[in-house]
Amino acid sequence: MKKYLLAPGPTAISPEVLLSMAQPILHHRAPEFGELIKRVREDLKWLFQTENEVLIIASTGTGGMEGSVSNFLNPGDKALFVNGGKFGERWGKICKSYGVLTEEITVEWGCAVNPDDVATALKKDPTIKAVFTQASETSTGVAHPIREVAEVVKSYPDCLMVVDAISALGVFDVQTDAWGLDVVVSGSQKALALPPGLAFVAVSEKGWARADKVNNAKFYFDFKKEHAAIKKNQTAYTAAVSLIVGLEQSLKMMKTEGRENIYARRALMAKALREAMTGIGLASFPKQSPAVSVTAISVPEGYDGQAIYKDLRVKYGITAAGGQDHLKGKVFRISNMGYLDTFDTITAVAAIEMVLKAMGFPLKLGTGVGIAQEILLKK
Amino acid sequence: MKKYLLAPGPTAISPEVLLSMAQPILHHRAPEFGELIKRVREDLKWLFQTENEVLIIASTGTGGMEGSVSNFLNPGDKALFVNGGKFGERWGKICKSYGVLTEEITVEWGCAVNPDDVATALKKDPTIKAVFTQASETSTGVAHPIREVAEVVKSYPDCLMVVDAISALGVFDVQTDAWGLDVVVSGSQKALALPPGLAFVAVSEKGWARADKVNNAKFYFDFKKEHAAIKKNQTAYTAAVSLIVGLEQSLKMMKTEGRENIYARRALMAKALREAMTGIGLASFPKQSPAVSVTAISVPEGYDGQAIYKDLRVKYGITAAGGQDHLKGKVFRISNMGYLDTFDTITAVAAIEMVLKAMGFPLKLGTGVGIAQEILLKK
Structure with missing residues (x-):
């Protein structure tokens, strides 16, 4: 895989x-x-x-x-x-x-x-x-x-x-x-x-x-x-x-690439991921000032964040991160750092949709991906 | 080079x-x-x-x-x-x-x-x-x-x-x-x-x-x-x-390779280098218990250890080490650690001979190499 x-x-x-x-x-x-x-x-x-x-x-x-x-x-x-x-x-x-x-x-x-x-x-x-x-x-x-x-x-x-x-x-x-x-x-x-x-x-x-x-x-x-x-x-x-x-x-x-270009690109990728998540009904964990570096996503009521994180890895070969300490099971985290670009954000959104769908979470596949694409097109 | x-x-x-x-x-x-x-x-x-x-x-x-x-x-x-x-x-x-x-x-x-x-x-x-x-x-x-x-x-x-x-x-x-x-x-x-x-x-x-x-x-x-x-x-x-x-x-x-084989091979390589050096008139620096890891060689009277070390690098692409502190100029050091084998020892001896020869040090090229070969054959 x-x-x-x-x-x-x-x-x-x-x-x-x-x-x-x-x-x-x-x-x-x-x-x-x-x-x-x-x-x-x-x-x-x-x-x-x-x-x-x-x-x-x-x-x-x-x-x-x-x-x-x-x-x-x-x-x-x-x-x-x-x-x-x-x-x-x-x-x-x-x-x-x-x-x-x-x-x-x-x-x-x-x-x-x-x-x-x-x-x-x-x-x-x-x-x-x-x-x-x-x-x-x-x-x-x-x-x-x-x-x-x-x-x-x-x-x-x-x-x-x-x-x-x-x-x-x-x-x-x-x-x-x-x-x-x-x-x-x-x-x-x-x-x-x-x-x-x-x-x-x-x-x-x-x-x-x-x-x-x-x-x-x-x-x-x-x-x-x-x-x-x-x-x-x-x-x-x-x-x-x-x-x-x-x-x-x-x-x-x-x-x-240039400092300003890096910051703009990363900010857009983070925004695309965050809004895609909101679009499928998953809230961003931060109540304010979400960092561009890593997106912490709240797990919907009745679902297990550790299971999402594990399915991403086992089913799709994606290593994300779970929540730490009292956030364990309640959030999962997707990085926006490292050798990543537009289609890594798309991959993340698509995989999260597929994992959630299989868990019975109500969503129309492609919804989040479409939102992310819309934002990433502005690059 | x-x-x-x-x-x-x-x-x-x-x-x-x-x-x-x-x-x-x-x-x-x-x-x-x-x-x-x-x-x-x-x-x-x-x-x-x-x-x-x-x-x-x-x-x-x-x-x-x-x-x-x-x-x-x-x-x-x-x-x-x-x-x-x-x-x-x-x-x-x-x-x-x-x-x-x-x-x-x-x-x-x-x-x-x-x-x-x-x-x-x-x-x-x-x-x-x-x-x-x-x-x-x-x-x-x-x-x-x-x-x-x-x-x-x-x-x-x-x-x-x-x-x-x-x-x-x-x-x-x-x-x-x-x-x-x-x-x-x-x-x-x-x-x-x-x-x-x-x-x-x-x-x-x-x-x-x-x-x-x-x-x-x-x-x-x-x-x-x-x-x-x-x-x-x-x-x-x-x-x-x-x-x-x-x-x-x-x-x-x-x-x-096995622990004992490694120790035996390294010991032989160190011995070959040391005896080759002695054979061309360069004394081993340690007065007792020379380590297999690195061979410190005393520089002959009237020659500069730093120049030998530098010539090895500049003329032949060999990074060795000079002497530290008060040994600077008086010894140079050849490692016997890392991804090295028989012909790295031969290379070291041959290069040292060539550097010294060019400096006017009296030696017959190949003398040290021959001594090293003799010992390395015992492997």
Whole structure:
């Protein structure tokens, strides 16, 4: 059976990238690799929309998140984190494991954080040294208004704005410098359509100034050491060479398409999927601000989300994602990241229709597909 | 120009492994991947010669080393480390960054640790909670007698034997369980002939008992969390899926050859290279216990090791390694790890002869090659 990867990471990889990584490996201290990583770093700055350096670390995104706590906060420092899903929760867990005192803004799963709540929390305690949030909360399919949150944080010169953009960067607009984001984390296995194994971190001047005052025990995720290695066109420890070769190819393809074109295309695909679902009677799970990255779809009353997710895989070779924690069985999720285009959206809609039909859900086959086509034609 | 990778990591990768990783990527929570990682973990136990689980972490070897400190020692605990090169030094640095109090056995670069010195140090301070060493010190090409050191450590029930086997495992015999090694770290980009990006850690019962008493701040390298994920055939965080697919292929090839055959073949190749070098007047750098993994060759008086290393690359497409720190210019290193066989050894010897000849070094071309052939014929 032909396979389709429509999960929110790892995402489908293009043949161009797969084949680039199947070439004989380079040595990480060879001059050729130095040149390569230099080019890749320039392209990453383009993607992050930053003039600052972007660190490249051989770990998955969680390693980048951990380093974004351990490099910028001392034990006993105060931090505010937005908890509106599985990954927001993770910021809290990492902070706690480093002895950081946390204030939490609990956001109902499916909702976006209200920047006013951040303003209130910072006004109440101006000693807060960092605000942690997601740009896109993968577990709920919600995009948080990071630009507006950053606007609030900006007035606190001693507070860093730290963004997990793992499932946001390269899907929708994230303007690191212009919006005043101090630390932006991303990873290889989402929009960049590479295997898991690379974390990226952009750090502002304000961030580096803070890092100088922090003394946590750390070695592998020592951002200052990584930063210093950039001058020599190296990484502090052995680089994940193959993934960086694939990264160059992936970034080349993104630059060819253009940032704005990527964002527009992805937004249209997400809209097509969402409206197709609504058209057949399946509500979008987010109550507000659905993320372009991943569409969380509420399962109709009396149906089992895990069964839908399983049928997609077993009957049609489509790997999607189920719901996490208390959403298990209640939602399923379709990714809009990775090597996907128009007809992957059509495939997703058609397969969901076919799975639901077989379960006895009342629908006329092709209804959702027609709606999706209508929207995708506007491209 | 055809390229040859003879550096001690990343090492040359087989086409079988490269192509296995060029297949469409699997999702890390798909049942198919669960089955795969279960098989791979069994094969890793075979390679590590252990009945205990082997953790698979998405980082390079240094991440595994850091976790082998942070999971087993509290700040203020005492540790003994063997410093006989760049990587021994690294154990010390990691310990220091975690507030571990270190005793150091300084071993002259090119020499192996004397197990009696470990015995003396432990007798002097029986409160030492861990001994850190390398099985093979990549920077000097020396193998430390870890079996004998472990024998000493065994009599201290509260002291762990921690071995960096990054450039040893899969090259020469390392018997994790039989020798009483409590923590054994390895990585993907050496003998396993995979790209960098995976660390492996085997932990004994004694090790896990200790981990229960340790409370360092850690998240990504939390070994207990990784250990718990094994029961579900998962990894704690997103797995480096592609590398694990390659790992299965690599381990399959190793099992087909057989552990003893691999060790014998590698030992013969290392011997052929060493004796060929001696035959043309180049001494092996190690004064004792040369490692099979990598051969460090002393540069003749009046010649520049960096120039030899550079000529190999520029004239002949061979990536070898120079010397590190104070050995820079004084040694060059040829790897015996990765997808290499008989005629890679011949290639190395022939190229070194040709480079030296062009530099005016007195030798009869083919002398070293003949010596290597003689030895390799014994296979």
